[in-house]
Amino acid sequence: MKISVMDTTLRDGEQTSGVSFTATEKLNIAKLLLEDLNIDRIEVASARVSEGEYKGAKAIFDWAKNRDFIDRIEVLGFVDGDISLKWIEDAGGKVINLLTKGSLNHCKNQLRKTPEEHIADIKVVMEHSRKMGMHVNIYLEDWSNGMRNSPEYVYQMLDGLKGEGIERFMLPDTLGILNHQETYDFCVDMKTRYPELGFDFHAHNDYDLATANVYSAIKAGISGIHTTINGLGERAGNVPLSSVIGIVQDHFKYELDVEVKNLYLVSKFIESFSGIRIPANKPLIGENVFTQTSGIHADGDQKDNLYFNDLLPERFGRKRQYALGKMSGKASVIKNLEELGIELNKEEMKKVTKRVIELGDKKETVTQEDLPYIISDVLRGQRIKEKIKIKNYSLSVAEGLKSMATLRIEIDKKEYEETASGVGQYNAFMLALWGIYDKLGKKHPILKDYAVTIPPGGRIDALVESSITWNFEGKTFKTRGLDSDQTVAAIKCTMRMLNIIEGK
Numbered sequence: 001m002k003i004s005v006m007d008t009t010l011r012d013g014e015q016t017s018g019v020s021f022t023a024t025e026k027l028n029i030a031k032l033l034l035e036d037l038n039i040d041r042i043e044v045a046s047a048r049v050s051e052g053e054y055k056g057a058k059a060i061f062d063w064a065k066n067r068d069f070i071d072r073i074e075v076l077g078f079v080d081g082d083i084s085l086k087w088i089e090d091a092g093g094k095v096i097n098l099l100t101k102g103s104l105n106h107c108k109n110q111l112r113k114t115p116e117e118h119i120a121d122i123k124v125v126m127e128h129s130r131k132m133g134m135h136v137n138i139y140l141e142d143w144s145n146g147m148r149n150s151p152e153y154v155y156q157m158l159d160g161l162k163g164e165g166i167e168r169f170m171l172p173d174t175l176g177i178l179n180h181q182e183t184y185d186f187c188v189d190m191k192t193r194y195p196e197l198g199f200d201f202h203a204h205n206d207y208d209l210a211t212a213n214v215y216s217a218i219k220a221g222i223s224g225i226h227t228t229i230n231g232l233g234e235r236a237g238n239v240p241l242s243s244v245i246g247i248v249q250d251h252f253k254y255e256l257d258v259e260v261k262n263l264y265l266v267s268k269f270i271e272s273f274s275g276i277r278i279p280a281n282k283p284l285i286g287e288n289v290f291t292q293t294s295g296i297h298a299d300g301d302q303k304d305n306l307y308f309n310d311l312l313p314e315r316f317g318r319k320r321q322y323a324l325g326k327m328s329g330k331a332s333v334i335k336n337l338e339e340l341g342i343e344l345n346k347e348e349m350k351k352v353t354k355r356v357i358e359l360g361d362k363k364e365t366v367t368q369e370d371l372p373y374i375i376s377d378v379l380r381g382q383r384i385k386e387k388i389k390i391k392n393y394s395l396s397v398a399e400g401l402k403s404m405a406t407l408r409i410e411i412d413k414k415e416y417e418e419t420a421s422g423v424g425q426y427n428a429f430m431l432a433l434w435g436i437y438d439k440l441g442k443k444h445p446i447l448k449d450y451a452v453t454i455p456p457g458g459r460i461d462a463l464v465e466s467s468i469t470w471n472f473e474g475k476t477f478k479t480r481g482l483d484s485d486q487t488v489a490a491i492k493c494t495m496r497m498l499n500i501i502e503g504k
Contacts, residue, residue, distance in 0.1 A: 002255040003218060003248045006200060006226045007033055007241060008043040009270065010056075011076055013232030019274045026056035027063060032269055033229075034069055036262040037241075043097060043226075046076040047084040054091055061092025070094050074137065079121050082128040095135045097170065098125060102140025102157070104150035115153055119160040126164045137168040139202070144173040147186040158194055168198045168224060173213060176206030176236060183213040187220035200224030203239040205231065210239035215247050218254070229270040230278055230285065242267065242284040250310045261317045284311065290320050387412055387502040390495060395425040395487065407432040411440070425487045430494070445472035445497065452486055466490040470497050 010026055010033075013019070021029065026044065033039045045057040057075060064070050070093070077084030077096040088096055100122055101107040107118050122138075129136050138161065140146065146154045158169065171190065173183070183201075190199055201217035201224070203210040214225055225248075231240035242263060248256045267285040271278050280287040290313040313320050344352060391408040402421040405428035409416055418435040422428035430447075437444045449469040466489035469478045479500065481492030 004040040004224050006041040007039045008226055009228040009232055011043040011046060012238055013228040015234045016232045023056040023059050025273045027059045030060045032266045037266055038257050038259045041072050041074055043074045047087040057091040079125055085128050085132055085134055097137045097139055099139045099141055102143030103146035104153040106142045115156050136166050137170055138166050139170045139172055142174045143171045144178045168200050170200040170202055172202035173204055176204030178213050179209055180212040180216040184216035184220050187217045187222050191221045200226055202226040205236040211243040214239050214244055230267055260315055264317045284316055290318050386499050388498045397425055403428040405429040405432045426490045445470040464489045466493045468493045472501055
């Protein structure tokens with residue numbers, strides 16, 4: 001069996017509170033979904049919502065028309081005669097996902113219509129669609145409540161529309177109310193009563209059951225699943241594509257056309273565009289999900305991959321890591337030293353592991369890049385020689401003016417000075433720093449991510465930890481800095497990065 005995916009990040013996902021994609025962002029996300037991930041279908045807009053929505057949809061259709069993607073791009077439309085149809089046609093689309101009512105409560109109390117009147121209105125849209133050559137799928141909005149409270153109404157809708165040429169009937173758990181048993185029973189009911197129809201299942205996550213409900217829908221024979229990247233969506237969001245991948249490929253062993261090796265890359269792009277951070281423990285795409293913390297686990301992996309499952313990080317363009325801290329054992333340290341190309345004898349390894357555990361007990365953050373410093377402390381009683389040192393710097397900020405930074409650094413015992421302006425103190429500092437590097441013809445890394453951690457409680461004297469991810473000559477690594485001033489913490493972070501590069 002093959003499972004098809006309809007991703008609605010650009011429609012339902014954009015209904016996440018605080019998320020609004022520009023037309024350019026929408027176009028780039030559509031490219032990622034169709035080209036990088038090879039999603040079967042994507043839903044990109046709601047008809048008639050705004051001029052910006054129209055521009056975003058049109059940009060996507062203009063790009064897609066010469067790439068055989070038009071039939072894979074869908075737009076939500078409404079039961080309004082030919083108005084939504086014309087909106088979609090003018091934008092360049094060929095597929096409408098028609099929003100109809102899947103519960104008697106919605107039909108009577110929102111539309112103020114009888115089921116017969118609603119079906120008649122839908123048939124008018126269907127007549128227009130046939131004349132215009134448009135493909136039609138139908139959302140049965142609030143279908144889950146419909147099956148709970150008014151199943152005869154749901155049957156009436158399907159009986160009245162099944163001969164209209166509708167390609168897919170889409171079954172939304174609009175309010176995320178279902179559990180896995182209800183999902184299975186309701187989907188089996190649909191498949192048994194209407195074996196000739198195509199069905200999609202659309203899960204929301206209000207009870208944190210969206211992934212379990214998708215499992216039950218597939219078990220019931222539903223072959224189309226709606227997802228969003230990173231689980232974006234209204235309220236608690238939709239089922240994430242990342243969760244569906246594991247269910248389909250590993251639990252059911254069904255076919256899926258998604259290019260899973262690109263999942264992490266696309267998820268990080270969407271994180272950037274949406275501003276919604278991916279939780280560190282989010283399966284497949286979270287920062288920590290392929291990191292072993294326990295030394296016992298690292299030891300088992302080293303001996304015979306005893307703590308591996310089918311979700312191997314390489315499948316998703318990622319790499320297994322081993323955390324360093326109070327739970328680290330010798331195996332965790334060895335794994336990290338292998339990455340750095342460092343070998344220690346048995347006694348040296350014992351001393352370094354002991355120091356890592358001591359630092360973890362003090363709640364110190366220990367990273368792979370810290371290991372050379374720790375080794376130097378433990379084995380030679382001195383820190384790694386710093387080839388680059390800050391001698392002086394001055395930072396200024398003023399209302400309505402750009403920030404200024406003057407920096408003097410020492411590189412191999414020679415001093416260099418530079419002044420620069422920027423949008424913020426750290427930006428000005430970095431521009432001054434790279435000004436020196438450019439004059440010397442030295443390569444410098446690319447800043448990939450910048451995170452700041454401030455302890456809770458509102459203390460104004462609390463320490464701030466800056467964590468910056470860098471990329472240099474194809475290698476990605478992270479450094480941290482600690483200070484009561486956020487900018488100073490970031491500067492410490494930066495200087496550690498420069499000395500790591502110089503040391504290597």
